[in-house]
Amino acid sequence: MPGSEADLELLIGAAWAAAETATRFIGGELAIVDKPGGAGPVTAADLAVNAVLEERLRRARPDYGWLSEESPDNTDERLSRRAAFVVDPIDGTRSFIEGADAWAHSLAVVEEGQVTAAVVFLPLKDRMYAARAGGGAMLNGAAIRRSERAALEGASVLAARPALDAQHWRAGGAPGVVRHHRPSLAYRLSLVAEGRFDAMLTLRDSWEWDIAAGALILAEAGAVVTDRAGAPLRFNKTWPQTRGVLAGAPAVHAGLLAGLRQDAEQ
DSSP states (O other): OOOHHHHHHHHHHHHHHHHHHHHTTTTSOOOOEEOGGGOOEEOHHHHHHHHHHHHHHHHHOTTSEEEETTSOOOHHHHHTSSEEEEEEEEEOHHHHHHTOSOOEEEEEEEETTEEEEEEEEEGGGTEEEEEETTSOEEETTEEOOOOOOOOSTTOEEEEOGGGGSGGGBOTTOSOSOEEEOOSOHHHHHHHHHHTSSSEEEEOSOEEHHHHHHHHHHHHHTTOEEEOTTSOOOOOSOSSOEESOEEEESHHHHHHHHHHBOSSSOO
16 A cells, blocks of 8 residues: 555646646636535536546555545445545635635545545635645645644634634633634645634534545644634545634644534534
């Protein structure tokens, strides 16, 4: 079975191919369709990128399983494999539709529940985040490291506005942090890995394809990464969701976790 270094090289090449495909749709017909159940929009670009990634990655690793936001989930098939690709062809589709630049390709290899190679690529920002297990985290080939912040008060946290509503926090309400936001969840994770923000938080159940790549990049950058209750993340599960994500510098992560109400309705 190929190692994480070879898998990372494969993901980087696939991310460039995804970017070449996606950017051809900019300014053109996107054929936007709303997914059932309020799951958000999908465009012709999402589907085209998904097809390119599946053909390229599965041809290179025919023994790996496949989990993608834009593919039907063959659960039994992927669970029977030791490794699987976990892919979001375009994370931040609404941003892509709006003509903004904060969308990403999020690609990961998962082996026995753990991410071993990962790429988050924002082509319009020229930002290629990458990591392999035990190899550290990189941005455009240079090592990155999470924030060294040791205090929760005043920390910069990437989160949607409702995450700081008082109902989600213990007595005293939400912590005194400075809230920021980015539309792509994969990008938020990567920004914390880079140390540009101290932590990120999402309380809503999160799909694996949104967070698998970013979770490894964060961990290799020295951040603590868990679900909203502080449990370790595992991937390629039967139901491919996690109970939210909490990640950041160790002290900031610990402070946020201590303040969250775990009995609150999310």
